Amino acid sequence: MAQQLVKETFMSMHSAGQMILEYLHTSPLCAQLEQLKPYVIPNLQSKTHLALLGIAGFFLLRIILAPFWGVKNERFSMSNVRHRAIATKRKFTPRELAEFNGKDESTPLYIGVQGVVYDVSASRHFYGPEGPYCNFAGRDATRGLAMSTFDSSILSDLDAPIDKLDNLNGTEKATLEEWVEFFAGKYTPVGTLVDPPAESKKDQ
Secondary structure, eight states: OHHHHHHHHHHHHHHHHHHHHTTTSSTTTTTHHHHHHHHHHHOOHHHHHHHHHHHHHHHHHHHHHHHHHHHOOOOOHHHHHHHHHHHTTTOHHHHHHHHHHHOOOOOOOSSETEEEEOOGGGGGHHHHSSSTGGGGGBOOOHHHTTOOOOOOSSOOOTSOOOOOOTTTHHHHHHHHHHHHHHHHHHHHEEEOOOOHHHHHHTOO
């Protein structure tokens, strides 16, 4: 069944190309169109053309048979990817996260962004000790990203609760959302950021 459908698809594509050229043959552009004939009319003796036809046929069949195969056209969502990927990952307190500040090149470099911890080791030149964003290494960078500042004074104390970001304005929230999508699309989530244990809070 599938082989017959593939064969019919190829033949239809071949016939359609031939009909187009024949219809336009009387046009003043005939000479130019004739030069395109090798590209429009596949040469079934050419391995390259057969390969291209095979690829086109595969995607066409995928579209045609999608209802039978249960293929869903699910809308891509950075948020869905992020939450699905970190479902079974580690939980970091701010102090635990600080251990991955990039100063030891034998360990990964992590950053927290709106409750998600990302491995940014691939961009050590940005977030490492000599990088422009080094203050964010091993820390919750959420507020700094939202406010577009890299000043270390914006960072929360390691034993303080996670910053709730209650006082961000509209512009800062919009900026933060862009950063959240950027990190979710580029870096691998390795865990979530959680409040320090109650004992740490009492010791403050």
